[in-house]
Amino acid sequence: MCATLNIPDDLVSEVQKATGQKSKTKAITTAMKEFVRQKKIKQLIALRGKVQIDYDWKKEEELEMKAQKEREKLLERKR
Numbered sequence: 302m303c304a305t306l307n308i309p310d311d312l313v314s315e316v317q318k319a320t321g322q323k324s325k326t327k328a329i330t331t332a333m334k335e336f337v338r339q340k341k342i343k344q345l346i347a348l349r350g351k352v353q354i355d356y357d358w359k360k361e362e363e364l365e366m367k368a369q370k371e372r373e374k375l376l377e378r379k380r
Contacts, residue, residue, distance in 0.1 A: 313325055320335075322328035 308329075313328065316332045317323065317325065317328040320328045320331040322331055
């Protein structure tokens with residue numbers, strides 16, 4: 302997308318230095334991606350303690366071990 306923006310030169314220069322990008326477009330794109338990533342992280346952190354997951358990992362592990370044994374038996378029969 303092409304857009305005309307009025308961004309102060311000193312801010313663009315600072316963003317270029319912070320991102321290590323020589324291109325203004327790449328510097329601003331990198332900064333915007335990082336901003337969005339940080340916002341998503343904050344949103345996830347805000348959910349801490351609010352989401353209850355009823356997950357029995359021991360049962361899942363037992364089911365997976367049982368399935369693995371069955372796969373091994375099938376492979377042995379094919380040999």
